[in-house]
Amino acid sequence: MTMAPFTxxxxxxxxxxxxxxxGGLRPGDVVGLCGDLGAGKTFLSGAIARAIGxxxxxxxxxxxxxxxxxxxxxxxxxxxxxxxxxGSPHDLYExxxxxxxxxxxxxxxxxxxxFSDLWPDDALVLTIALGTGETRxxxxxGQGRGAELVTFLQSAFHS
Amino acid sequence: MAAGMRVLGIxxxxxxxxxxxxxGNRVLSDCIASQVDVHCAYGGVVPELASRRHIVSVLxxxxxxxxxxxxxxxDIDGIAATAGPGLLGxxxxxxxxxxxxxxxxxxxxVGVNHLRGHxxxxxxxxxxxxxxxxxxxxxxxxxxxxxxIYHVRNWNDIECLGQTRDDAAGEAFDKVAKLLGLGYPxxxxxxxxxxxxxxxxxxxxxxxxxxxxxxxxxxxxxxxAQRVAQxxxxxxxxxxxxxxxxxxxxxxxxxxxxxxxxRSRQVDRVVLAGGVAANDGLRRHAAEVxxxxxxxxxxxxxxxxxxxxxxxxxxxxxxxxxxxxxxxDLAPRANWPL
Numbered sequence: 001m002t003m004a005p006f007t008x009x010x011x012x013x014x015x016x017x018x019x020x021x022x023g024g025l026r027p028g029d030v031v032g033l034c035g036d037l038g039a040g041k042t043f044l045s046g047a048i049a050r051a052i053g054x055x056x057x058x059x060x061x062x063x064x065x066x067x068x069x070x071x072x073x074x075x076x077x078x079x080x081x082x083x084x085x086x087g088s089p090h091d092l093y094e095x096x097x098x099x100x101x102x103x104x105x106x107x108x109x110x111x112x113x114x115f116s117d118l119w120p121d122d123a124l125v126l127t128i129a130l131g132t133g134e135t136r137x138x139x140x141x142g143q144g145r146g147a148e149l150v151t152f153l154q155s156a157f158h159s
Numbered sequence: 160m161a162a163g164m165r166v167l168g169i170x171x172x173x174x175x176x177x178x179x180x181x182x183g184n185r186v187l188s189d190c191i192a193s194q195v196d197v198h199c200a201y202g203g204v205v206p207e208l209a210s211r212r213h214i215v216s217v218l219x220x221x222x223x224x225x226x227x228x229x230x231x232x233x234d235i236d237g238i239a240a241t242a243g244p245g246l247l248g249x250x251x252x253x254x255x256x257x258x259x260x261x262x263x264x265x266x267x268x269v270g271v272n273h274l275r276g277h278x279x280x281x282x283x284x285x286x287x288x289x290x291x292x293x294x295x296x297x298x299x300x301x302x303x304x305x306x307x308i309y310h311v312r313n314w315n316d317i318e319c320l321g322q323t324r325d326d327a328a329g330e331a332f333d334k335v336a337k338l339l340g341l342g343y344p345x346x347x348x349x350x351x352x353x354x355x356x357x358x359x360x361x362x363x364x365x366x367x368x369x370x371x372x373x374x375x376x377x378x379x380x381x382x383x384a385q386r387v388a389q390x391x392x393x394x395x396x397x398x399x400x401x402x403x404x405x406x407x408x409x410x411x412x413x414x415x416x417x418x419x420x421x422r423s424r425q426v427d428r429v430v431l432a433g434g435v436a437a438n439d440g441l442r443r444h445a446a447e448v449x450x451x452x453x454x455x456x457x458x459x460x461x462x463x464x465x466x467x468x469x470x471x472x473x474x475x476x477x478x479x480x481x482x483x484x485x486x487x488d489l490a491p492r493a494n495w496p497l
Contacts (some may be wrong), residue, residue: 019419037334038381042325062377064334065304068248070494095248130384149374 002147005155008136012017014040017138017157018047021124022066024152025052027076028102029145032112035128040136044128046107049078063110067095079106082109087119124149166229166237167260168472169221171253172245172273173304176216179468180228180235181476186285187228188299189462213252221256221455224468232264241474242270242485243492244304250491258487268327269478270485273376274300276470278311279433280463283473287443292428292457297421297440299413302433302439306405306413308372308420309497313428314477317497320420321372328409328435331376335383339398349451352399353406360386360404364412370423372416379408410441413466414448423452436464 008014013060025031031048033041046060053074054060063069063082072139079100086092092115101120112125114115119125129137140150163183168443170177177191194211222494225231240257243250254270261268278298282291288351295312306329336345341352344366362382365375383405390397414436421429429449442458449456463470 036384037338038377038384040381041376059322059324061323062219062330064330065327066244066493068493078386095246130381130388132385144353 001141001143002150003139003141004135004150006138006140006153006157008134008138010134011043014044014078014136015047015050016140017153018044020157021149021153022048022051023156024149025106027104029148031125032099032109032119032123032125033128034111034125035111036130039128039130044126044138045080045110048106049080052076052078052106054078062147066113068097068100079103079105080105080110081107082110083114086114086134089115092096092118116144122146140151163444164476165234166222166235166239166472166476166479167224167232167235167257168271168468168470169217169238169253169257169272170276170466170468170471171199171213171217171249172241172243172465173249173355175466176196176213176220176253176389177468178217178221178224179472180224180230181283181469181472184282184284184291184476186283186287186469188222188224188226188469189285190224190227191462191467192220213249217252219257221260231394232260234439235264236267236478237261237267237269237475238411239269239271239471239479241273241276241471242489243272245273245363245491245493247491247493254491256488258489262487267479267484269475269483270476270489271471272495272497273313273466274305274495275317276298276474278309278317278430278497279314279477280429280467280470281457281459282434282464283459283469284458287460289460290457292430292455295418296428296430296457297367297418297426298430298432299417299422299436299445300432301328301413301435303327303333304381305433306374306376307434308417310420310424310426314474315481319497321374321412321416322364323374325375325377326380328374328376328413329433329475331380331405331409332435334380335402338380338384338387339393339401341398341402344455346435346438349402349406350440352402353440354401355387355399358400358405360400362404367412367415369419372420374416376409379405404436406440410438410444413441415443415446418448418452420455427453428455428457431459432464434465437461442446
């Protein structure tokens with residue numbers, strides 16, 4: 001497991017972080033986003049999606065109620081998912097989340113720490129810790145492809 | 160609207176399985192197999208259960224809607240079902256039921272946009288005597304999954320002026336209720352608690368500038384999370400003050416934007432739609448503001464604000480009357496902006 005912390009001082013830093021990560025993402029990648037209510041998971045998802053080229057006319061909104069949002073129009077499709085409301089591992093099968101992993105686009109999965117034992121082994125997991133004001137710490141962790149992305153972030157992101 | 164066309168509507172886009180029969184725009188029956196009890200156990204909607212429940216509920220709900228309307232399938236002139244936006248696994252069940260009945264009874268079938276249904280719900284006639292709006296009107300649609308302002312010029316001429324950039328208003332209610340340990344669903348609890356006078360925390364609202372019809376509710380949610388973290392274990396009085404301030408912040412911006420849109424487009428009718436429109440604080444504040452601005456407010460009965468099948472039947476009836484038909488291979492759409 002490769003891990004690294006990143007310090008975020010402002011919303012602009014979050015956008016820079018999203019842009020840096022997007023530069024290394026390719027179809028099939030899975031990025032999990034964890035952190036408490038209000039940590040900024042949807043905001044970071046938006047920053048990544050925009051950097052992939054999802055046009056501003058497509059709102060990147062919380063998938064909590066919709067469960068899966070699909071955003072076309074970038075250099076690859078972005079699948080934005082949310083496990084917040086899921087009650088059991090069966091829900092994951094019911095939703096067909098597996099069909100998106102390793103597919104033609106990148107999967108951004110909020111509340112990925114629910115059912116973490118069912119998580120793909122080589123995902124990149126970003127855990128956002130709420131500081132004061134706009135300050136956040138993002139811990140990036142992963143193995144395999146996820147570890148590659150952690151290393152990529154270390155060279156690509158400078159706040 | 161001419162009576163005489165009877166339409167069966169079926170709704171299964173998210174939590175509720177519902178069926179309704181209307182005659183013209185008059186509601187003959189409006190049935191919902193409510194799943195709220197099942198969801199309470201988990202503090203949220205459980206899609207797997209919801210999906211399974213749709214399968215179990217759809218035929219009994221249709222049968223109940225028909226019998227409450229005093230009709231049989233032989234009396235139905237057309238069938239409408241929600242085709243999106245929503246959860247594919249749930250949508251497909253209502254759609255399949257609708258197609259099967261339409262094919263067996265040889266009546267026309269049309270797939271309906273759930274959001275269009277919400278926006279037309281205020282035009283349904285029932286025995287409550289609630290007045291219904293003529294076109295055009297400005298509508299605020301606020302629910303768990305959507306928050307937007309629509310200029311409704313006619314049933315099929317609808318323009319979205321702006322929508323949320325992050326969380327929906329209803330989602331903000333649920334998540335703030337969760338942060339404060341108030342239970343699910345959050346909207347009714349917060350609405351009830353906020354109705355008591357008292358101390359109030361101040362919370363920010365986003366996009367307050369003129370001619371901006373976008374919303375953002377993630378800022379206020381984060382502000383509540385940070386406030387709770389500062390307090391450690393907030394007292395009953397502190398929770399009450401947060402609840403009042405949160406409700407005021409959300410209600411103010413929702414009403415402000417729809418009123419601003421109506422005035423800017425010179426539309427003198429304002430319509431509330433979606434589950435958040437069942438919030439009493441919102442209805443009261445909208446009525447006060449509309450009265451001072453010479454706008455006529457239409458707040459449909461609460462059961463027509465939350466997800467229901469009458470609104471799907473009405474949107475379907477208008478489409479069918481205009482000659483629209485959907486093919487039997489119509490697929491559900493997870494995303495379907497108006």
